[in-house]
Amino acid sequence: MFKFIVVLASLFFASSVFAETSILNVSYDVSREFYKDLNPAFVKYWKDKTGETITIKQSHGGSSKQARSVIDGLQADVITMNQSLDIDILHERGKLIPKDWQKRLASNSAPTASTTVFLVRKGNPKNIRDWNDLVRPGVGIILPNPKTSGNGRYSYLAAWGSVIKKGGSDADAKDYIHRFFKNVPILDAGGRGATTSFVQRGIGDVLLTFENEVSLIINELGGDQFEVVYPGISVLAENPISLVDKVADKRNSRKVSQAYLDFHYSDEAQAIAVKHSLRPRAEAAADKYKDKFKPLTLFTIDEVFGSWANAQKVHFADGGVFDQIYVK
Amino acid sequence: MTQVITANHPPLRKRKQKNVLPGFNLSLGYTILYLSLIVLIPLSAAFIKTTELSFAEFWETVTTPRVVASYQLTFGASLIGAGINAVFGLLTAWVLVRYSFPGKKIVDALVDLPFALPTAVAGIALTAIFAGNGWLGSWLEPLGIKVAFTPLGVVVALTFIGLPFVVRTVQPVLEDLEAEAEEAAASLGANRWQTFSRVILPALYPALLTGFALAFARAVGEYGSVIFIAGNMPMVSEITPLIIITKLEQYDYAGATAVAVVMLVISFALLLAINGLQWWSSRRNGSAR
Numbered sequence: 001m002f003k004f005i006v007v008l009a010s011l012f013f014a015s016s017v018f019a020e021t022s023i024l025n026v027s028y029d030v031s032r033e034f035y036k037d038l039n040p041a042f043v044k045y046w047k048d049k050t051g052e053t054i055t056i057k058q059s060h061g062g063s064s065k066q067a068r069s070v071i072d073g074l075q076a077d078v079i080t081m082n083q084s085l086d087i088d089i090l091h092e093r094g095k096l097i098p099k100d101w102q103k104r105l106a107s108n109s110a111p112t113a114s115t116t117v118f119l120v121r122k123g124n125p126k127n128i129r130d131w132n133d134l135v136r137p138g139v140g141i142i143l144p145n146p147k148t149s150g151n152g153r154y155s156y157l158a159a160w161g162s163v164i165k166k167g168g169s170d171a172d173a174k175d176y177i178h179r180f181f182k183n184v185p186i187l188d189a190g191g192r193g194a195t196t197s198f199v200q201r202g203i204g205d206v207l208l209t210f211e212n213e214v215s216l217i218i219n220e221l222g223g224d225q226f227e228v229v230y231p232g233i234s235v236l237a238e239n240p241i242s243l244v245d246k247v248a249d250k251r252n253s254r255k256v257s258q259a260y261l262d263f264h265y266s267d268e269a270q271a272i273a274v275k276h277s278l279r280p281r282a283e284a285a286a287d288k289y290k291d292k293f294k295p296l297t298l299f300t301i302d303e304v305f306g307s308w309a310n311a312q313k314v315h316f317a318d319g320g321v322f323d324q325i326y327v328k
Numbered sequence: 329m330t331q332v333i334t335a336n337h338p339p340l341r342k343r344k345q346k347n348v349l350p351g352f353n354l355s356l357g358y359t360i361l362y363l364s365l366i367v368l369i370p371l372s373a374a375f376i377k378t379t380e381l382s383f384a385e386f387w388e389t390v391t392t393p394r395v396v397a398s399y400q401l402t403f404g405a406s407l408i409g410a411g412i413n414a415v416f417g418l419l420t421a422w423v424l425v426r427y428s429f430p431g432k433k434i435v436d437a438l439v440d441l442p443f444a445l446p447t448a449v450a451g452i453a454l455t456a457i458f459a460g461n462g463w464l465g466s467w468l469e470p471l472g473i474k475v476a477f478t479p480l481g482v483v484v485a486l487t488f489i490g491l492p493f494v495v496r497t498v499q500p501v502l503e504d505l506e507a508e509a510e511e512a513a514a515s516l517g518a519n520r521w522q523t524f525s526r527v528i529l530p531a532l533y534p535a536l537l538t539g540f541a542l543a544f545a546r547a548v549g550e551y552g553s554v555i556f557i558a559g560n561m562p563m564v565s566e567i568t569p570l571i572i573i574t575k576l577e578q579y580d581y582a583g584a585t586a587v588a589v590v591m592l593v594i595s596f597a598l599l600l601a602i603n604g605l606q607w608w609s610s611r612r613n614g615s616a617r
Contacts, residue, residue: 025534045342062577064576064577064579065576065577068576068579069489090581093579127342145560145574147574147577147578148570148573148574148577185559185561186477186478186559186560186561187560187561187562188555189555189558189560189570189573193555193556196452199460200456201455201456201460201461201462201476202459202461203459203460203477242447312578316578317578318389318392318575318578318580318583319392323394326394326561326562326563327392327393327394327562327563
């Protein structure tokens with residue numbers, strides 16, 4: 001009996017001592033592979049630096065769903081997303097983070113980025129070279145639903161911005177986006193769904209998705225069946241990260257969480273990002289790996305749309321520009 | 329059961345009859361508590377959330393053309409799916425009860441698969457088969473029949489997930505129905521159709537309607553399998569549960585619950601109507617005998 005109590009007490013003691021040495025990173029769906037490599041690197045770095053052993057727990061899922069869980073009380077010390085909108089909401093709904101969270105870390109708090117590119121079938125039978133080719137009659141475009149998928153939103157905004165950046169007006173862009181969606185036969189709910197439709201079901205002539213997703217398709221699903229086409233201009237898809245202040249303070253994990261976020265900008269982490277075809281944002285790394293990525297003209301969301309919140313309101317909210325394409 | 333008992337024993341006491349079985353208060357209390365915890369409280373939360381909207385906002389949210397198109401698809405496809413299941417589920421139950429053949433146990437177990445399968449798996453499998461490059465799709469598409477990524481695909485998915493409900497509700501009733509009744513009908517000169525429509529079907533109506541209602545209710549709420557095969561095009565192949573998810577993705581909780589409330593009300597009204605129909609048919613059936 002005594003032994004039992006000792007064991008119980010030591011368990012209790014252990015858990016109370018080590019409580020703050022595990023942190024939870026709530027992330028989006030397809031960052032799984034990236035964090036599987038990055039987390040062990042940070043654990044080792046932290047051990048070497050402080051002697052503490054920490055555990056990093058991961059949670060992945062659809063990005064808005066993940067953000068909602070954090071608002072509803074999931075104890076996330078850090079949040080890592082693929083669009084700032086899903087982190088902004090933590091300020092708006094739960095006051096879990098300060099309004100200016102994006103100014104706290106370098107490069108808009110986005111240590112990595114990607115961009116929307118085209119994947120076409122081998123030999124590029126429809127001769128798709130740039131945005132204009134997508135709206136030709138007879139071209140089938142596959143992209144996930146912009147209303148449910150961050151990936152789809154970036155593709156939509158890239159298409160819109162491609163017109164604006166060439167000097168077109170909002171009316172031109174609207175006309176383009178209408179013709180664009182005439183060529184879209186299906187709208188999957190998420191990025192992976194769209195990949196499946198294009199790759200496995202053989203639907204459409206071109207898939208619009210993130211550069212890192214494209215390299216995953218080429219590597220894992222058959223590099224001999226597809227080709228990547230880089231459009232003349234595209235959108236910079238930043239992957240922002242943030243501390244969830246309220247949770248970190250409550251769990252007393254601010255120090256290690258902050259170190260974890262800073263680690264994203266280290267040479268080691270940036271190299272891991274490159275391995276997963278994410279574009280590094282830390283200056284040294286961006287310079288070092290510039291041969292690995294095709295230099296593209298990339299515009300930011302803020303540049304063309306003012307802000308993410310504004311783009312969301314004008315284009316994707318109910319009754320917005322996207323809805324008007326389908327409801328006459 | 330109660331009905332049978334009262335029918336056999338005409339009321340002996342004139343004053344209001346107390347329940348024969350003890351424990352009514354306690355068991356009803358538990359039933360209401362249980363239903364409240366599991367069903368009513370979560371549902372009322374949905375209603376309360378909706379009150380964040382003014383009535384005008386609520387009405388606008390639930391009557392936008394996209395949302396209305398989704399109601400039509402969801403309820404229409406669910407009714408068609410449940411209807412198909414009522415016919416073929418009855419046939420399946422019939423075969424399983426009345427005949428014995430090798431592999432019957434396996435067929436019987438197969439019926440339950442749509443229950444057990446994660447709906448996403450069902451959706452992916454159906455899409456793989458019915459897509460233009462799939463086993464069936466590659467045959468159907470040259471004939472001009474597109475299934476995957478059309479409303480027809482939605483019907484297929486909803487039919488798939490609803491099948492067990494009809495079979496499993498009709499089967500036990502059919503088992504209880506003695507083959508002698510059919511033999512008697514035949515010996516009295518009824519042809520096969522008359523036997524079926526006058527003897528078997530009336531006895532099966534209540535169970536069949538229950539099965540239909542269950543399959544329908546299941547189909548209305550279905551999300552996982554449909555989104556894979558529907559193609560999810562606004563105004564064409566978008567189901568209402570997807571509209572709700574879409575609104576949640578935009579952090580529009582109130583809008584999502586508003587649409588959910590409308591779904592609830594329509595479903596409840598339809599289920600009530602089906603129950604009413606069932607009550608009516610069992611009464612008519614009971615008095616005929």
